[in-house]
Amino acid sequence: MTTGNWWTAALRESVNGERPLAVVCNGEALVLFRNAAGELCALEDRCPHRRVPLALGTVTPKGLQCGYHGWTFSGTTGMCTTIPNLREDERVPSRYGARAYRVAESNGFVHVWLGEGSPADVPLPGADYQPRGSEFSGAAVVNIAHDEYLAAMLDGPECLLEFGSVRMTDFFLGDPRVESGHLVVDRGAVWTMRMLPAAFVIDHPLIVRTAVPLEGGTIRVELLDADEVPLVTVYIASSVNRRGTTSLCWRGFRHDARVVGAPLRWHLARRRECAPFRIHQMIDGAALAALLVAPSRDLAAARAAQRALMSDAA
Structure with missing residues (x-):
């Protein structure tokens, strides 16, 4: 192994x-x-x-x-x-x-x-990122420990990043699931122009899908419409840095899908080729502390199950 x-x-x-x-x-x-x-x-x-x-x-x-x-x-x-x-x-x-x-x-x-072993049969993390059109990238060291960064990406990604003209809600669309070595969570999101507060929205026009790795630090975040058509895809590479901080580098792009119901600001930003997302380089400690521990509780169990399967296969 x-x-x-x-x-x-x-x-x-x-x-x-x-x-x-x-x-x-x-x-x-x-x-x-x-x-x-x-x-x-x-x-x-x-x-x-x-x-x-x-x-x-x-x-x-x-x-x-x-x-x-x-x-x-x-x-x-x-x-x-x-x-x-x-x-x-x-x-x-x-x-x-x-x-x-x-x-x-x-x-x-x-x-x-x-680490040890041979990388011959291990796929590269970036292989599943397939950019199209204009890309937006960056790198930073953020003021949060790596394990906490991964947990917050599941429990409250709004503390770590944002999509233009979009408000994420705390309404989970189903239970966390394991797909392709990641723990995946879907949550509802709304356009910021909606008159009703996000807490009163029943049919969410948008989905924010976060996929946190069971091994490594390859996070995927997607903004989807209600039919699960991708609108924005972001790939965030994260790893342990010194003194309880986390190294990040990221690439993302806006898909060419037709967007229904988006506010004028979304369309203007697209026309001007502005970045459709922003990675927070300074983490709000108060917002982070207020997050309820929810899907991240399943991360340790999913990791243990995967390691057991790998051990049995070896």
Whole structure:
């Protein structure tokens, strides 16, 4: 049984061959960059010489050069290729190397394999994100622990994101269910122009569907009409950062579906190609504390059931 997992670490456009990118993914400090051949590389963000972050260094034709003493490391193997004060006839000891990670790209995301085992038969998290039309993306570190972020995405996603001209309600449309390795919850939503308060709406014209992973941090959030036709799809990659915070990067897009009953603001935003959603980068602690624990209670049980199935299969 594999004990590792692919984690989404960054947006593709954030990783280049000019400047290294420091990220913390599932609690591990990494540095991402592209080498001279354009290959995607990921190393532990610590020089094995003096433990200085390699992200403070420079990308060179020979690899990533530490900014402290100039040691240079291959991005694909992590081996030290150059030490400035060595003579030309001296070889760099093989033990001088930085830890290298397996990396892969999919649909605009950079993924890193963390943990043991082989990633050969494990699908990339970004494989199920199929963008169409204009995309809207971003990255942030938010002031909430990762487990709490996942729980809030099930219990009250309005604390974490919003859709333009849409108000989410606390009315759940059925029980939580497990689909494709995610715990999925549907809740009713309304256009903000409605005269009645959301609590008095019986037939919800919109659905907000949140899918939280049983393993990893690949969240899907969809805005659907009453017939479950997708209007907006957002893919949020989340993982543990330092000091009880959470790393996020996201991509999303507006579908081409015809929208009935939407307010004028929705149509104007679409015409102007404004982002149809907003990820909150500062979490309101009071709103978070007021959330009732509801669908998130099923997350631990669903995770335990999946792990039992995987153990039996192994």
